[in-house]
Amino acid sequence: MKLRQLEYVIAVARENFSVSAAANRLFTSQPGVSKQLRALEDELGVELFRRNGRQFTGVTPEGEQVLALARDIFSRVSDIRDLAADAAGRRSRPLRIATTHTQARYALPSVVERFLATNPGVELNIHQGTPDQLAALARQHEVDLVIATEALELFTDLTLLPCYYWNRVILVPRDHPLTTASRPTLKEIAEYPLVTYVFAVGGNRLLDRTFGAAGLSPRIALTAVDTDVIKTYVRLGMGIGIVAGMSYDPAQDPDLVALPADHLFEDSVTLIGLRPSRYLRRHVQEFISLFAAHLTPDLVAAAIAAGPNNDPLATLPPGTELPRR
Amino acid sequence: MKLRQLEYVIAVARENFSVSAAANRLFTSQPGVSKQLRALEDELGVELFRRNGRQFTGVTPEGEQVLALARDIFSRVSDIRDLAADAAGRRSRPLRIATTHTQARYALPSVVERFLATNPGVELNIHQGTPDQLAALARQHEVDLVIATEALELFTDLTLLPCYYWNRVILVPRDHPLTTASRPTLKEIAEYPLVTYVFAVGGNRLLDRTFGAAGLSPRIALTAVDTDVIKTYVRLGMGIGIVAGMSYDPAQDPDLVALPADHLFEDSVTLIGLRPSRYLRRHVQEFISLFAAHLTPDLVAAAIAAGPNNDPLATLPPGTELPRR
């Protein structure tokens, strides 16, 4: 058994069972791949791929298990390379972050600025998406860390660490009737169509639960992944916005008013998600510390070693005060 | 990076950092090992071993991490080989079991008999030891499964599955005063010096807790790992024995009397310990099913996938009745 053989198995599975495509992607010849696959199957005494004549059509049950183990092995191989690169002080692979629009637009810029200032050589990739897309990216090992706030049930296989509390504001045009009420009630809000994040409603999330508990079912005018889009429609009078407090800036949005809503909705917590039991590259840890100063290397290492968790706040030492923004 | 190189790193560490010894054990030449080690270090750009001149004296911090990951990788490689051997119906490696004397002597014989009858080709190795030795064997991947009853705190890194409840009897010579009491009290027992298992006392185990809760601190005459040894000293009048009920056989021990003690001590549970997240070979599963019929393949697979656990009974579906013996 050779690492190269396992690599080929993974590549062929990834390329929808095309040996040619796998060879192409690996910059090697197709007969070479074919031969190594056969050699591995001979050594193991089991067919790993289902074949229709000479065509590869899928994996056998054994192939499936081997594939899972091979992927695991390559995670570790990659960890070895990463930790060696860290130790040797070599420039390492890009830091890949997956997050939602709100984080990327409002929370991350200052962190990114500081990170790039102290780590000039490092390339930073920010992938933006909806929570389900983030979960997929993390699961396929496409990113080093995920920053998310909603739909935590999608991240059950990750180690989650809490970063800060946040809450919502009600965004209305400057001349809106609601501006007279300094502390609007849920009932008053529910009079107007709402404009909010796609993933904030449906699936019994906080907004649904809060309105539902008050016996209200507000009309959703439209949802967007993007606070800027939400603001646009609020300006057009399509409804009132419910957005993260951090995304309102009086200087940027002089025609809008933000009414506090933290008396209506309970605090949410923004989380970092990491793949458990993996080596954490130095730059990843540095980024985490810049984003959430209380997440020290020791604490993060302990959480990663402990595996997936569904109670992020429990990873903090008792008495830790989480910031809010 | 090659599997062979990682294998060499592990072997050198295992042989107390002797390259020659590692080469010997691997049936290859010493310069070959030396060269591959250097090649790996060159590729990674990090020294993995501490050297004093040309002598290997230990590992560097990076070497330590690489070593841990390499061992992990080889676990999976071994899993691939095992599952392929199972699928191909080849005879697989010996089934290695680590357990205590009481299990090996009284609980296992009938299981082993049935196992060998249905699996004629399989070699069975039973390692016997104290709980701490069992834990060490499991941790070093020397055995496939551990069967233990005491000192569960030593097995925190294993997946534990419950097999059956058991309890103790009081063993006394036929003419002993206690034989007049059909249900002796703790206080009556504590009048006499005790002879029991080494690992049953100390460290706040069940015997300590039970006597302690009654305000008693009995004198321990002697402890042994071995029920047969305990019986010998009971016969000599050195004290009264507290042993597992299953180890008393009226036919074998006509000169001894066993007084029930399950009204004094709470039931203990015998457990199987497995390394989590590892492939479970067919023969291992078969042995488990013979030993504890309620531990079905699906149930065991789910428990292994769930990782280490410290509440074995929780692995069973609700309502399962555990046998007692």
Place this chain on the structure above:
DNA sequence: GTTCATTACGGATTCCGTAAGGATG
């Protein structure tokens, strides 16, 4: 007929083992 995997073969590389060299205690 086009696509795709297998087989065949020649060249380059890698790998292993023996032998010699140098450092350590």
Place this chain on the structure above:
DNA sequence: CATCCTTACGGAATCCGTAATGAAC
């Protein structure tokens, strides 16, 4: 001086890529 790792070198095995072959859609 005995032990142990490193370096040097020759032979064997492996591996890769090109070309030809055969099966499938």
